[in-house]
Structure formats: C-alpha cells, structure tokens
Amino acid sequence: MAGPNKDQTDVLICADDQPLTYEPAFTFHGFRYARLTASAPFRLADVQAVVIASDPPETSQLRTSDPPIDRLHQNVVWSQRGNFLSVPTDCPQRERAGWTGDFQIFAPAASNNVDVRNFAERWPANVRAEQHDEGAAPTVVPVIPSMESPTSLRAAAGWSDAIALVPWALWERYADRRVLQDNDEAMCRWVACQWRQATSSVPDRLGDDLDEARRARHLTMWNTGPQFGDWLAPSGVAQGLDPITMVLPTLHSEMVAAMFHVRSTWTVAQVARVLGRESDAERPAARAAVIREAFARRDGQVALTVEVPAGVTALIEVGSLARTVGTGRHELLAGLQGAG
CATH class of the missing domain: 1.50.10.10 (Glycosyltransferase)
Structure with missing residues (x-):
C-alpha cells in the first residue's frame, strides 16, 4: 500500500x-x-x-x-x-x-x-x-x-x-422535501460565504494589470484561495507530479472552484423553488447566470498543463462531470471531482 x-x-x-x-x-x-x-x-x-x-x-x-x-x-x-x-x-x-x-x-x-x-x-x-x-x-x-x-x-x-x-x-432520488428544508439555511450560508470570498480578490497571478471589465468577471467566480482542485488527477501522475502534494491543485483549482461556485449557487436557487419560495430563488439564479457568463469569458483565466479541466468544464453547464474528455487512448485522466 x-x-x-x-x-x-x-x-x-x-x-x-x-x-x-x-x-x-x-x-x-x-x-x-x-x-x-x-x-x-x-x-x-x-x-x-x-x-x-x-x-x-x-x-x-x-x-x-x-x-x-x-x-x-x-x-x-x-x-x-x-x-x-x-x-x-x-x-x-x-x-x-x-x-x-x-x-x-x-x-x-x-x-x-x-x-x-x-x-x-x-x-x-x-x-x-x-x-x-x-x-x-x-x-x-x-x-x-x-x-x-x-x-x-x-x-x-x-x-x-x-x-x-x-x-x-x-x-432528486427520493423527492422528500424534508432534506431540503432541514439543510436550506446551511446551504445559503455556504453560498453566501463563497460569494464574499469571490468578491474579495482576484488570482495573484493576474496582478494589477486588469481592466475594469475583466476584474469584475474574476470577482464573480470564486477562483482564489487554497483549494484541493481536481484531487489525485492521473494526468498529473503521468507527468511525474506527486499526487499527494498540493502541486496539482495549484494547476487547476481556479477552474474547479468557479465551477462548484456556480453549481452550488444554482442549487440554492432550485431548492428555493422546490420549497415554494420563488422570490428567494431570483437572486441566486441570476448570480449563477453571471458566474457562468464570467467563466465562459474567462480570457486566459489559468494556464493549464494537465488535461483534467477540459473534461470538468461540463460542470459550467450545471450538469454532472460524467462527460470527462478522454484522450483517444480510452484513458480517464480526471481526478476525484472530475471523475464524479
């Protein structure tokens, strides 16, 4: 072992x-x-x-x-x-x-x-x-x-x-509203925490050389701070990187964090709708749309040397990560979050 x-x-x-x-x-x-x-x-x-x-x-x-x-x-x-x-x-x-x-x-x-x-x-x-x-x-x-x-x-x-x-x-599996009612407040608190972190800073690598429009886009995505990224991605192992150290997360955590930010924000909106609070769904739904648009126009958000994010980009459509892109060699190069 x-x-x-x-x-x-x-x-x-x-x-x-x-x-x-x-x-x-x-x-x-x-x-x-x-x-x-x-x-x-x-x-x-x-x-x-x-x-x-x-x-x-x-x-x-x-x-x-x-x-x-x-x-x-x-x-x-x-x-x-x-x-x-x-x-x-x-x-x-x-x-x-x-x-x-x-x-x-x-x-x-x-x-x-x-x-x-x-x-x-x-x-x-x-x-x-x-x-x-x-x-x-x-x-x-x-x-x-x-x-x-x-x-x-x-x-x-x-x-x-x-x-x-x-x-x-x-x-989704059991259609029991109680699980949403029990966790709704905690979900909203977590997404609010993401929002605050997203609007507080942009990635250090971008420096101060950002026009106002680009800075505004990056301040919606929650693409800063320490993350696990797409943990244990085999593509990094194939390149000789140590999967246990934090090398891989630094390569693609900007993308993974932004993707989960939009997914959780979208989920909070859906929960509000299921619970009959349509007005409470409006703000997170609009926010999720803004994050998706910012991600689609991320104009050089991160320089990638691993193949994982090509597959996990499917998450930006608020679906699953099951469409992870292969390499033509029938290999799955996604890590923990990408392979999910």
Whole structure:
C-alpha cells in the first residue's frame, strides 16, 4: 500500500488450539488480505473474517454480458460497503475519515445501489453542526482534531459544497422535501460565504494589470484561495507530479472552484423553488447566470498543463462531470471531482 498512514498492523498469536475470537476495540480495519502462518497444518475454512458496515437495503443489481464490467460494479458495491460505517469515509484501511468531497461525488451513485436515506440524511446534520460561523463547511466531517492544523483548509470547492449537493442529490432520488428544508439555511450560508470570498480578490497571478471589465468577471467566480482542485488527477501522475502534494491543485483549482461556485449557487436557487419560495430563488439564479457568463469569458483565466479541466468544464453547464474528455487512448485522466 502506498501513501501515509499505511503501516497499521494487528498481530495476533494463538496460545493453543482452542477457538479464538479477536475484535479490535475502538477501531476497525479494512483490508484485502490477512496473512496466516502456523507451526502445524490447519484448515483455511477454520478462519473467518467478519464484515462490519452500516447495512442499508439493496435496491438494485447490475448484471451484463461483460464479466469485467460486472466485477467492476461489484468492486464499487464492496467499496461502498467498506466506507459506509456510521459515517461515509474516504477509505476503510487508512485514514477512515469523513472527507466531504468523497461523499459529495458518490452520493448519487450510492443511492443507485442501496436505499441510503436513513444513512445519508443524518450526515448533513453532522455537517451543519461543524459548519463555521461564517458559513464555511469543513472538508472532513466529523472533524478529527488530530487532522487539524494551522495550515488545514477551512473550506474547499467540491468538499464544502457537499452541504448543498448531497441534500440536493437525496431530493432528486427520493423527492422528500424534508432534506431540503432541514439543510436550506446551511446551504445559503455556504453560498453566501463563497460569494464574499469571490468578491474579495482576484488570482495573484493576474496582478494589477486588469481592466475594469475583466476584474469584475474574476470577482464573480470564486477562483482564489487554497483549494484541493481536481484531487489525485492521473494526468498529473503521468507527468511525474506527486499526487499527494498540493502541486496539482495549484494547476487547476481556479477552474474547479468557479465551477462548484456556480453549481452550488444554482442549487440554492432550485431548492428555493422546490420549497415554494420563488422570490428567494431570483437572486441566486441570476448570480449563477453571471458566474457562468464570467467563466465562459474567462480570457486566459489559468494556464493549464494537465488535461483534467477540459473534461470538468461540463460542470459550467450545471450538469454532472460524467462527460470527462478522454484522450483517444480510452484513458480517464480526471481526478476525484472530475471523475464524479
């Protein structure tokens, strides 16, 4: 296993030939293999691993004429099971943290596989509880104190947007207005936070050499500040860049942040309409249109050396990122947010 926090090992030595049950306390371990060594012959059938997970009811299955596709889908379902334990996590074997960007991307797909209502509808309540006073939503929920530091991102595009996009995904799947009613205020606070940040500055690389029209466009897009960008984009790995460091986010975070800004703003407008508050929808709807126009005329907003944003530009139409552009080699070069 590559990456930090990978050396997590439990070693259990059996004292005799009596049955033994071992369950770690206050933790769990996701793993692919367990190593067994013995001084005498034993039957592999005598060893049993126990799967623990939240257990929402299955609502669909996929079977095709292509076994690799079936296996891929089964892997997705198992990955979902491994990361649905009380809260949605990023991975079951290492950090096991509730990274909000991961669930923001996966919530629509998760609801295709199982009925996630009971599991997923209480998670935004955790996000609301951790939301900062100015409206920023944390990138990890529940917040893990040991992961907090002065350099931690207080909010990030695609991660903090979970407070708007996860409830909206649940509404699209289950048509239950309560999830929108419960989270409407938190959504509006987050989008207002984005608006304030957007209007406070333009990217440093542009300097002061901007005419009034260009500056006005950049002051609508929320394209400044530290971001995760399109995290773990394989295109950067292909170029020899380290996917764990913040090199990749600095290459395309301007685009990703602006895209999520328009999507969350548009979502807030739609929520107001669903809840019968048409007048409250007018301002964010108009704002979303302004952001889209500014992005379309971004005239050299960012110099790109990775292929990801060519695909994630689909988000500016307030759709999904599923139309990620390939390379002619049948490769998907998008990262976490682009591949969603």
